[in-house]
Amino acid sequence: MLWRHYDPETGTVGIAPERAQFLTELENLGGWPRIPRLLGVANGSGNGQDLGLPAGDLALELGRIYPGTKFYIQAQGDDVTVAELKRRFPTAEKTITASGLPELDSAPGSTLHSYKILADALKKAGATVDLHHENVCFVPSVSAVSIRDLDEQKDLYAPVDELAPDESDLDDFLLSFTNTTHTEVTEELATWLIDRLPD
Incomplete structure (x- = not known):
């Protein structure tokens, strides 16, 4: 993080x-330590398919005490707007941009309802919310199994299932069949891990 x-x-x-x-x-x-066997499981899939969130799409819009505040799905490029922050009392405005980042929000990986968490907190503070996208990628698959860095789009979206397993820093790993919620204990992952633990 x-x-x-x-x-x-x-x-x-x-x-x-x-x-x-x-x-x-x-x-x-x-x-990394070499004496223990390094195992990893990931809630993200290994097929390289994104989460279906259009880059640059509006994720959350606020009203009332934060009229016109908007948050967007991360897009590639330079000076890409990721948020427009506006406050009524005291009056303030700020545009938040990012440069040189890949499309992280839609990357293959575990999901977290990040924008819902934000929307719920701001609703408690008195804002009205228009939530377009609740979930985004939280831990990209390539990061979860330590097989690629996150700086480049091609690496972030790499189909891990097609890569040589020895490219990972782990001795063995399993990715979920589909992208699931961050830290979700699925039967698939739990069974695989238990089968590899010493008796």
Whole structure:
């Protein structure tokens, strides 16, 4: 989650210092532990198919105390608008843009009802909500099984099922047949994992 981090003090977006420090310390120790067998399961599918969320589409629009506030599905490009924030009291407006990011919200992976969580919280604060897309990708499949980075669209949407399993940092892994909710314990994943645990 610290792959891209917004620093409110500088207004910049980049790799969080904590992630950089973790990766450096991990590398200094020789990488991931090699004595244990590294197993992984993912709630995301391995077929490379997106979640069907059109890039740039309106995800959530607010009214009343936040009239005209809008949140959009992440699109590729430079200076792509991801949110238009507007407040009535005290009056304030700000457009939030992102540059150089792939289409993360619709990537193959586990889903989380992120915009519903946001909509429910803002409704409690007095806003009216028009929710267009409740769920977005939370952990991309390629990240969950440590087989690709997230910086490039082609890697984020890579069909993991077609990749050589030894490209992963894990010894063995299983992806869900379809994209499911983040941390959902499915029979498919649980059975696979239990079958690989020592007696």
